[in-house]
Amino acid sequence: MGKNCHDDNNVEATKNCVCDVVRTIADAQDNVVDQQCDVSCAQSIRDLVSPVSGNGLDTVPFILYDKKGKPFKGYGAEVRAQGGGPARFDCYDSFIFRVNEVDDKDCCAVLELLVFDNDESAGHDPCDQIDNEQVSDLERTGICITVDLNCFCAITCLPAVSVL
Template identity: 75%
Template sequence: MGKKAERNNDVGGVISNGNGCVCDVVRAIADAQDNVVEIGCDVSCARSIQNLVSPVNGNGLDTVPFILYDKKGKPFKGFGTEVRGGRFECFNSFIFRVTEVDDEDCCAVLELLVFDNDDTTCGDPCEQLDNEQVANLERTGICITVDLDCFCAITCLPAVSVL
């Protein structure tokens, strides 16, 4: 077989190295979020990443929330639990924050993000997001590990502050 052509896509300032484009975008988000935390300081992934790191002196934004889609085009819903008062409490969400990306195998640790008044299971991302206040988006502390090569699309939401 012939040699596979290497892509040279610019994803939010990151040049693709031939891995899946979802992996490249999530890696760029992780790098931008790390830079914001380290320095204290129209919707698309590139715009959300740019808004996260600009201006350099800090704008209060610390997270690019995103939604992943499987290879059939269906939004991916993550599930996790925590223990409160000796009981399990289940959370599910279509919205994630990347906490870490493994460059070798393109696996990522994603934290589930939810709205503070969200007690019901959502059927799709729009149902989860519709009419919610941006300020009510919060971290759960619940993380899942995913293989980013299993996804074919990503939708980035505008950069927000959830820390």
């Protein structure tokens, strides 16, 4: 098991709530592919797996926070062809993720960076990235990072959306 968020002595914890929530999101998203708060992880998961047929929702986007309460920003790059010229890297950063898989044994997860309408920069904080953006403009980048979910102490889930 991972260590407790507030324990700097590496004492084993009995549970990692961030890992558990991300694992639940991954399971719910897998079910969609196969088929009390207004905004919360539990509500987003319920919306995602709602029995209402054809709701079109396939992703619970979320933001992770480190042990100091700071939002985690992921970085990655893709290769862009230059119309006959040399290929170049395009760098992206994002505070918003979609879980692609979670390893139950060590609580490592593959997260995909989500951005708005191919916007490469997330700004300085999550509100810079999401404020006044259209939900329908949230899109997958195909850029994935692997993280140890034991390194995070908090998670904010955004409402379930369709990004596939």
